[in-house]
Amino acid sequence: MFLNNVLTVVLMAAAASGPSPIACNLNALTPAERAQHAALSQKLRAAAVARQGLSDGLSFRLNPGAMNLVELAAWVDAERRCCPFLDFHIALEREGGGLQLSLTGRQGVKDFLLSDFAKVAPVTK
Numbered sequence: 001m002f003l004n005n006v007l008t009v010v011l012m013a014a015a016a017s018g019p020s021p022i023a024c025n026l027n028a029l030t031p032a033e034r035a036q037h038a039a040l041s042q043k044l045r046a047a048a049v050a051r052q053g054l055s056d057g058l059s060f061r062l063n064p065g066a067m068n069l070v071e072l073a074a075w076v077d078a079e080r081r082c083c084p085f086l087d088f089h090i091a092l093e094r095e096g097g098g099l100q101l102s103l104t105g106r107q108g109v110k111d112f113l114l115s116d117f118a119k120v121a122p123v124t125k
Helices: 002-017 031-047 069-082 109-116
Strands: 048-054 057-062 087-092 099-104
Touching: 031 048, 031 057, 031 069, 057 109, 069 087, 069 099, 099 109
Parallel strands: none
Antiparallel strands: 048 057, 057 099, 087 099
């Protein structure tokens, strides 16, 4: 019976807390990890050759010569700890083609991303 009550309390607390806020948690990374993540973020912005809006986020086409898959994965690993409200999707094009990173989430995420990645050029058609 005790275990059942504890489980109920934990489930109720999780339901009451709701989803994480759409804000970066800078305490999720150590100072050294933050410095490395900042360097990778700068590299990601430089590697982004185009940005495309999605209904629930943004997608970026990356120059694989400017940022490789290992670096992108390290960026995603850190970013998901400080921004748990994001969904991450990495696509690799065949035959050595480009990389694509999509960041999506619930309502409000797209506006957050647009403010953070405003300088990345949108796709022109």
